[in-house]
Amino acid sequence: xxxxxxxxxxxxxxxxxxxxxxxxxxxxxxxxxxxxxxxxxxxxxxxxxxxxxxxxxxxxxxxxxxxxxxxxxxxxxxxxxxxxxxxxxxxxxxxxxxxxxxxxxxxxxxxxxxxxxxxxxxxxxxxxxxxxxxxxxxxxxxxxxxxxxxxxxxxxxxxxxxxxxxxxxxxxxxxxxxxxxxxxxxxxxxxxxxxxxxxxxxxxxxxxxxxxxxxxxxxxxxxxxxxxxxxxxxxxxxxxxxxxxxxxxxxxxxxxxxxxxxxxxxxxxxxxxx
Numbered sequence: 075x076x077x078x079x080x081x082x083x084x085x086x087x088x089x090x091x092x093x094x095x096x097x098x099x100x101x102x103x104x105x106x107x108x109x110x111x112x113x114x115x116x117x118x119x120x121x122x123x124x125x126x127x128x129x130x131x132x133x134x135x136x137x138x139x140x141x142x143x144x145x146x147x148x149x150x151x152x153x154x155x156x157x158x159x160x161x162x163x164x165x166x167x168x169x170x171x172x173x174x175x176x177x178x179x180x181x182x183x184x185x186x187x188x189x190x191x192x193x194x195x196x197x198x199x200x201x202x203x204x205x206x207x208x209x210x211x212x213x214x215x216x217x218x219x220x221x222x223x224x225x226x227x228x229x230x231x232x233x234x235x236x237x238x239x240x241x242x243x244x245x246x247x248x249x250x251x252x253x254x255x256x257x258x259x260x261x262x263x264x265x266x267x268x269x270x271x272x273x274x275x276x277x278x279x280x281x282x283x284x285x286x287x288x289x290x291x292x293x294x295x296x297x298x299x300x301x302x303x304x305x306x307x308x309x310x311x312x313x314x315x316x317x318x319x320x321x322x323x324x325x326x327x328x329x330x331x332x333x334x335x336x337x338x339x340x341x342x343x344x345x346x347x348x
Contacts, residue, residue, distance in 0.1 A: 077119070082181035085174055086135035086142060088119040089186060092128045099187050101129035101217075101346050103194035104179070106136060106171055106201030108223075110314055111321020113148075114140035118198070120324035121316045121331045122222075126339045129346060130188050134178060136201065137170045140322075155238040158249075164228050164235065165252045168200060172207035176214055192217035192269075194342055198316065200225050203256055210264035218345040220272040220338055223279045223314050226286040228256035234280055259286065262293035270303045272341050274334055276312030283314070305341075309333050 078089040092100045107118035115133040124131050135142055144150035155163040182188065192215035197205030202224020209219055225231040232243050232253065243249075254260065271294060275287045288306065295301035312330045315321065327335065 078186070079116070080185065081141075082134075082179075082185065083174065083177035085178040086115060086140055087132050087178075087182070088115040089130060089132045089182075090119060090123055090125070091130060093125055094128075096128070096187075099189040101191060101194065102182070102186075102188040103127065103129050103131045103196060103342060104175070104182075105131065105133045105196040106198070106204040107133065107139070108199035108201055108316065108321075109136065109139070109151075109167075110199055111319050112315075112317040112325070113321045114323070116140065116324050117317060117321050121327060122196075122198075122335050122338060123327075124335060124339045124342060127342045127346070129194065129342070130186055132182055132186070134171070134175075136204070137167045152238060155235060156240070159235045159239055159243060160228065160232050160249050160252055164200060164225075164231055165256060168203045168207060168228065168256060171201075171204040172211065175204075175208055179214060194218045194220070194345065196220045196222070196338065197224060198222040199314065200231065202226065203228060203231075203258070206258040207256070209269070210258065210261055212264075212266055216267065216269050218270045218272075218342065220274065220341060221287075222274045222316070222334055222338075223276050223283060223312075224273065224287065224290075225283065226258050226290045227253075229253040230280075230282045230286055233282065259289045259293050262290065262297055265294060265297070268298050268300075268303070270305075270345055272305045272307065272338070274307050274309060274337055276314060276330075277308055277310050278313040280314055307337055309337070
């Protein structure tokens with residue numbers, strides 16, 4: 075499988091072409107990786123290649139990750155987390171990745187033989203928050219959305235990341251407002267177009283993230299005209315990461331990642347043939 079790397083409107087990407095011979099433009103699935111392992115677009119592409127999906131899978135790099143790391147190290151991002159894990163790290167990374175997506179998508183369509191139909195999106199961990207922000211913003215038509223161990227409520231992610239700062243997080247009016255803006259259970263009503271949604275939750279993911287995942291699924295099912303289009307799948311043995319540390323470079327696919335990959339492959343194949 076030929077892998078293509080490049081940048082789209084300043085956003086680094088790793089692109090995997092559809093399997094086999096394809097005539098004409100193919101569908102497009104765009105992903106955002108974790109800040110845990112795998113924490114770069116190239117590493118995420120190796121962990122979840124979805125090689126059986128007849129579409130381009132384009133893995134976008136998150137801010138200050140992969141090719142956008144400062145001096146090729148994660149130190150600068152960690153320093154932001156220590157400064158303010160929400161206002162300097164989680165929230166701006168999520169908003170930047172979502173805000174730069176429309177221009178990146180336009181550039182991808184100029185560079186790759188992809189169609190102009192609504193796109194599939196996939197996000198894992200904080201990348202899941204990006205996918206949900208794109209979905210609720212409604213600026214880009216989305217055909218289907220998949221989430222893997224997503225940060226559904228950024229407030230929960232703050233609690234999990236407090237260890238980077240070495241102290242409990244000090245909440246302010248500003249940080250509470252920022253957390254509310256990235257609470258997608260509360261914002262479930264903002265999903266206007268109601269595309270099919272798959273949430274993959276690891277059996278051993280952080281308990282608070284599993285609770286938030288179930289709450290999001292319940293909230294969306296209450297609002298969707300077709301509640302069965304919102305699916306929740308639990309993967310036995312899966313914790314939060316999808317790869318071993320350090321998760322910066324492509325690595326052999328772990329068995330738990332392979333299980334997730336198979337679930338995503340089957341689901342996206344079904345959505346693309348609708």
